[in-house]
Amino acid sequence: MAKQQPERGTDEAFLQLMTVSGSSVLKLLGVAPEKADNYHFRAVALKEKRFEPDVEGIPILESDDSKEAPVFVEFQGYKDPFIRYRLAASVFHGCAKRKYKSRVIAGIIYTAQEYQDAALSLSTVTPIQKYQNLTNFFKEIVLTDYKEKELRATDPKLIVLAPFTLDTETEKAALLKKSQKWRNAVKRVFPTHQRREALDILGLFILNRFRQLEYEEVRAMLDFDLMDTVAGRQVYDMGHQKGHQNGHKSGLEIGLETGLQKGLQKGHQDGWLEKAREDVLEVLYERFEIIPDEIIDEISAIELRGVLKQLHRQAIRCADIDSFNEILLRTVE
Known part of the structure; x- marks a missing residue:
């Protein structure tokens, strides 16, 4: 049975996320924050995958006495009945190949519930009681079960998963x-x-x-x-x-052609507005570091370049973020 390919892949994006902030994903899988930073990650090239997980996490201070468990992670953005079988095989293969003697953390992150529902249980092929419940072997996450605030509470960098x-x-x-x-x-x-x-x-x-x-x-x-x-x-x-x-023509190609045509008429104006918004926010980040979401929302909604230029000056001059917020509220009234 051929492996189903998603229309717009998530594998590359997830692998990129692990290299940028793998510790954030480990926290989502239940790894304690103080341990999550103790790993480096090896992304397996997709064309070379056999019995390999999408990402393998190896303790930074790897040794025979390492107390950190190796991590094997699969990201699932389509229906694949054998995803659990593949992860189990990759764990056993990885431990045997690298002579891991410690416990491991194995996880599957699904982008939707239907993909978890499609995965066959390991109990399908074995009557062994310990395989009836995967709680102690696989940690499974379904991103659609989460709210944005739950992701951010786990780690603010998980905001990139908010679309799900x-x-x-x-x-x-x-x-x-x-x-x-x-x-x-x-x-x-x-x-x-x-x-x-x-x-x-x-x-x-x-x-x-x-x-x-x-x-x-x-x-x-x-x-x-x-x-x-x-x-x-x-x-x-x-x-x-x-x-x-x-x-x-693909929708992407049409979008590009349309964007070029519209860019002749509107692109410069939109670019100026966005640059003006970014200039205001950049000053605020530089001066006050933490910017309330409501201020970001208000600035992002402003469509007048002159107003944004005025706010940019106020961002430089104001005494604190509360003072700026008062000026902002008066400006958008």
Whole structure:
């Protein structure tokens, strides 16, 4: 039976997340925060996978006496009845190959409930009682079971998984507002050298979760060009190829052409507005570090460049964030 391929893959984005902030994902799997940072991660190249997990976490101070358990993680964004079998095989194969003598942590992160429901239980092939309950062997997470605030409470960097907390039929206007909040949160919690990768991950998850969206719409939501990244180009190529197979231009290609046409008329104006918003927020982050979400929302909703220029000056001059908020509220009344 051929392995089902998702329309817009999540594997690349999840692997990228693990390399950027694998400790955040470990916390989601129940690993104690003080231990989660004690790992480095090896992403397995997809074309080379046999009995290998998507990501393998190895204790940084690896030794025979290491108290940290090796970690094997699979990310599942489509129906695969044998995902548990594959993870079990990869755990046993990995332990034998590297002579691991400690306990292991094995986890599967599903992007939707239907994908967990499709996974066969190990008890299907063995009557052994200890396999009837996987609680002590696999830690399974279904992202759609979480609320955004639960992810952020586990680790603020898990904001990149927030798209999976929304219904797939969420209206575009509401999704746009949410995406802008996610974008701003990413810029708050990730250091400067990781923000681009984090936005890339967020954008790919939005494309995966909301199949009705076109590439150009996500680009507008995040003010970030996914085509500048390897994973983004892979998503584009998937859509391009599928479009030709169906005998018409892919939605991604149409989105790009439409974006170019609209860019001649509106792109500069939108770019100026977004740059003006970013300038205000950048000053506030630099001066006060923590910016309340309501202030970010208000600034993100302003459509007048002159108002944003005035707020930029006030952000530089104001005594504290409360003073700025008072000025902001008077400005948008």
